[in-house]
Amino acid sequence: MNGNKAITKRDTDFAKWYTDVVTAAKLARYSNVKGCIIYEPNGTAIWERIQSIMDQKFKETGHRNIQMPMLIPEGLLRKEGELVKGFAPEVAWVTHGGDKKLDERLCIRPTSETLFSDYYHEIVRSYKDLPLKYNQWCNVMRWEKEARPFLRGREFFWQEGHTVHATKEEAEEETQKMLDVYKNFFEEYLAIPVLCGRKTEKEKFAGAEYTLTIEALMYNGVSLQSGTSHYFGQRFSKAYDIKFVTKDNTFDYAYQTSWGTSNRMIGAIIMVHGDDRGLVLPPKIAPIQVIIIKATNDEQTSILADKIKNELSNANIFTTIDETDKTFGYKLAEAEVNGIPIRIEIGKRELQENKITITRRDTLEKNHLSLDQDITSHINKMLDDIQNNLYQKAKLRKEKMTYHVKTLKEIEKIMDTQPGFIYAPWCGNTECELKMKEIKGLKSRCIVEENTQETCPVCGKKSKYIVVWGIQY
């Protein structure tokens, strides 16, 4: 078997292991356009699964999709002071259309609050128009220096929800609700447990009143900010003049939210579930859940393979037969490196003994199943088991790497051995937050509770919150 021979051991060099898995599973590759990634068919297919499931959740919670322009005129971008400070240093500027220099340069959207706010300014007149709950799936661009597939790059794919409400309460409820949608999606579909909380003032989104976040923990103890939901209050509505007539026939500025997740989720899947043999996909988001591999191409084998494929497909299990002319061994290895949850082998021996060989990707356990048994229910059960097993493994790891501490010494010791999520009291001052960064780049992940009973391990003053610290991608 080859196919995964090129993968560095995960415990030897995690960063290299990650790149090797991305390459070996043909998820993405660097393009010749500096800082930009090509998302290859295997990677795109996972994104399509994620998109279709999340899109349904958004629609079930009353959201509709919209498509805004990808360019933002500089004047429009500059209307909200905080946002422009946050994003202007890292946008790509269009200055020429054909041979002509433009009167006003335009940036490729790094995020679309400005465009949505300008649109809402045009269409919101009365409380009767509200709420407006729109989402868009699109590409955005941030002029980063380095690129890592699914983690960091100039162009990436995401969804951004932007909503407008008549009241503070409703907007805040929306902010929380969409965080919950994200959390549930991560836990139920991606099999990744997450930490939820509120970003500190320093880490919140530029222009938001506050930002809620879900944070996932990778195999190596590094945190990945995985989805954020922002409450804007009236900041944008005042900057972009989104006013409406209230029920009481007065005027008010609207209350807004935005929330986003990106194809970074695929990076999380790799780094939470992957192993030394390559990618491991949770069944619920695997584009192919079962692959059938034939040892020979004789008629009898093909008839059986087709029969099983049809039976499983009819039960809505994503099943495929590898019909390429690669060798049997190569096909087995490729199914493994690609992370396909279940592999079914059919060869001479299987035919003789009226059975199939089934290998699950998560545990690599091999079993035989008699063809007299109900294959569909067996496979369905196994898919559930894999999904649960991946979630439980990730949950145990997260628990193991979660620490509750009170002193800097404890923090330093953790960082010398195994980083993770470090719960500690915090006084609320940005100076102390910045000092923490000196310990191997620790940053606040989120505030998880109010707490005035402890002392800040940095300055020794009274605590205001319990904050979770971690290192990040």
Added chain:
Amino acid sequence: MNGNKAITKRDTDFAKWYTDVVTAAKLARYSNVKGCIIYEPNGTAIWERIQSIMDQKFKETGHRNIQMPMLIPEGLLRKEGELVKGFAPEVAWVTHGGDKKLDERLCIRPTSETLFSDYYHEIVRSYKDLPLKYNQWCNVMRWEKEARPFLRGREFFWQEGHTVHATKEEAEEETQKMLDVYKNFFEEYLAIPVLCGRKTEKEKFAGAEYTLTIEALMYNGVSLQSGTSHYFGQRFSKAYDIKFVTKDNTFDYAYQTSWGTSNRMIGAIIMVHGDDRGLVLPPKIAPIQVIIIKATNDEQTSILADKIKNELSNANIFTTIDETDKTFGYKLAEAEVNGIPIRIEIGKRELQENKITITRRDTLEKNHLSLDQDITSHINKMLDDIQNNLYQKAKLRKEKMTYHVKTLKEIEKIMDTQPGFIYAPWCGNTECELKMKEIKGLKSRCIVEENTQETCPVCGKKSKYIVVWGIQY
């Protein structure tokens, strides 16, 4: 009833009628970003239906989706001489990233042949790697002066397929096959009959050996180029060095194709099926096929509405209940202007008489259906009828506006009365093609057959082809 009062009569001013329908049905609106359109939820929902159906057809024909970068470095764009001549005058140039001037400027993709070819150059080594059949759904940008929703604009949404093959025959077969996929999609789903043929040298895609096209005829007799499929031969593979080892162990350059359709299709739907009351959607691509409108909000009405909705939804008919607090009359008018194929009304009288009122959007016929009857099969049949009726109406109109002529006089007379598809002999010279343009902007739509038996109506020389002429969007 109001809601469609703002629509200009179609026969009075077609261009204004079109814009009015787009606005009244809330499909799209102009943004404050010059030349760019906001595709609003009603328009986006239609695009999503189109995307999901076409995507399935692409997958059934062995294609996979991929996501390429949206930026093209100038050097890469300039590698294929014809393509750059065709597109360079109309691209948007990114010259700065953040505060820094870039060493090489990049354009926002107007189309992605260059990026795909560069990628194929990297990954194609042997005939065993071929064919590669990839597609991408994305936004592209062309720096047009004017914008019209769904018809022309700086940014638009489309799909572009790009394939690589080991042989000329296979690539040509692919070119034809994808045109057939487009033709079938238009006729079966959009209920729009199309004209198929090959573009002249003057009208073909920059860089192609030849271009196949489907052309649709709008209500006013104007042609809309609706999908194109290009055979590239080895032009790009030689410019971008896509070489492979053949079965005979020699080297050859690969054979390529590309093919695309865009959200212009929604423009075609409007201009083929729409009427004085607004949009008319073919059931097979309508995001909502049946809307239920209640005259009152009492319990009995709501129970019945829910029951019908559930029954129809269970039969996979896209059904919705209008639960907004708009007036009954407004809801009826809105369903009409939005082009929803079937409207079900439930009021006091319906409850008393144990029936529902059903209105089909295409003919505006109103009928009653007793609740003792099988509603699902009735609605399914009606949806089929509407789909067929729209197609037949469009087909009849196309036939009525199709002319077979031999002289310029005949052509001029047609253009003075009712333009359409004008079949005429042609000598094959570009000069004659350009002269035709003097007759109210006539352009060749496509070559439909070889024919050396006739004379060119412009120069009087022997004909080579029968060409269809028309005016275009």
